[in-house]
Amino acid sequence: xxxxxxxxxxxxxxxxxxxxxxxxxxxxxxxxxxxxxxxxxxxxxxxxxxxxxxxxxxxxxxxxxxxxxxxxxxxxxxxxxxxxxxxxxxxxxxxxxxxxxxxxxxxxxxxxxxxxxxxxxxxxxxxxxxxxxxxxxxxxxxxxxxxxxxxxxxxxxxxxxxxxxxxxxxxxxxxxxxxxxxxxxxxxxxx
Numbered sequence: 083x084x085x086x087x088x089x090x091x092x093x094x095x096x097x098x099x100x101x102x103x104x105x106x107x108x109x110x111x112x113x114x115x116x117x118x119x120x121x122x123x124x125x126x127x128x129x130x131x132x133x134x135x136x137x138x139x140x141x142x143x144x145x146x147x148x149x150x151x152x153x154x155x156x157x158x159x160x161x162x163x164x165x166x167x168x169x170x171x172x173x174x175x176x177x178x179x180x181x182x183x184x185x186x187x188x189x190x191x192x193x194x195x196x197x198x199x200x201x202x203x204x205x206x207x208x209x210x211x212x213x214x215x216x217x218x219x220x221x222x223x224x225x226x227x228x229x230x231x232x233x234x235x236x237x238x239x240x241x242x243x244x245x246x247x248x249x250x251x252x253x254x255x256x257x258x259x260x261x262x263x264x265x266x267x268x269x270x271x272x273x
Contacts, residue, residue, distance in 0.1 A: 119263035120226035125194035131181035136165035192222035227264040
């Protein structure tokens, strides 16, 4: 990761630690490990929740096909602008808005893959639940919801919303990362 992205991450982490939810940027090993849990090459529509410095975004763009659409959501305007300037790609639309509002931007489509690095354990409960419920509604029935967390605490919430949840641990990340691939969204989400 280059110095500019590290400074951008540090600034965001210091100003909004609960929103960032990490002490250090996610390693490429963890990013690749998470994205390896779904077939992004076949995805037509990909949502990314929590673009941050764009480390996932760049890897997603490397994996999706030429006709794919990638919608990335980031609430930090500075990070959104920095990633937009660095990753100019016609398949990518960066949205300076909460992932809670992702359905507004889907134009009635379902997402084939949703990638989230949002810190579900530190987000306000209402925000966390709204985003998890939206992920069930917005995901294609054969799609995958990929989640990276620094705690397994969200597992029960994922299992209530999805018929199948695969798990991996990436110990070579600071801190170690829990990777989840959620499939078979249940109607009604976690209700």
